[in-house]
Amino acid sequence: MTIEIAKRDYPKFFEKVVQETFTDRELVVVDHNYDEVDAEEAGDFDPDVYNHFIYVTELSREAIGEDGIIALQEKLSSNENFDTFFASEDDLYGVQTDLDGSGISKIIFDSMEEIVS
Numbered sequence: 001m002t003i004e005i006a007k008r009d010y011p012k013f014f015e016k017v018v019q020e021t022f023t024d025r026e027l028v029v030v031d032h033n034y035d036e037v038d039a040e041e042a043g044d045f046d047p048d049v050y051n052h053f054i055y056v057t058e059l060s061r062e063a064i065g066e067d068g069i070i071a072l073q074e075k076l077s078s079n080e081n082f083d084t085f086f087a088s089e090d091d092l093y094g095v096q097t098d099l100d101g102s103g104i105s106k107i108i109f110d111s112m113e114e115i116v117s
Contacts, residue, residue: 001105010113016063028108029055030101033094049084050094052104060112061091068115075111 006024007014021027033047045053054076061069069090076093077085081103084096097104 001102001109006109010109012117013063013109013113016116017059018062019059021059024105024109027057027060028105029057030104030108031055032101045086045088045094050086050096052095052097052099052101054093054095054104054108056091056093056108058091064112064115068112071115072108072111075114076108079107079111081107 001024003021003023006027017027031053033045033050033053056069056072064072073087073090073093076082076095077087079085081099082095082097084094086094088094095104099107
């Protein structure tokens with residue numbers, strides 16, 4: 001997703017973002033989880049259990065607030081597209097899903113837009 005599409009599709013969320021952003025990864029990072037021995041996340045996210053991990057950046061956390069982070073975790077943990085969901089920290093999650101990174105990002109941005117609306 002480009003930042004222009006994100007700004008168009010999630011206007012209420014972007015009203016809350018306090019800093020100019022140039023990519024969607026400045027707000028939400030979704031990466032494929034692969035087996036890397038030296039990876040920082042390796043201990044929390046077994047690639048056989050969680051095929052993607054999600055990091056909600058400080059900009060997004062500020063935009064939705066502390067209650068919003070709790071609501072986001074609840075929305076993601078109950079989302080039917082995620083076979084498995086694990087919150088390692090308030091801002092770092094592991095998921096098992098058939099979706100690609102773009103599909104996961106869309107769910108997260110949809111959820112954050114709903115939270116701030």
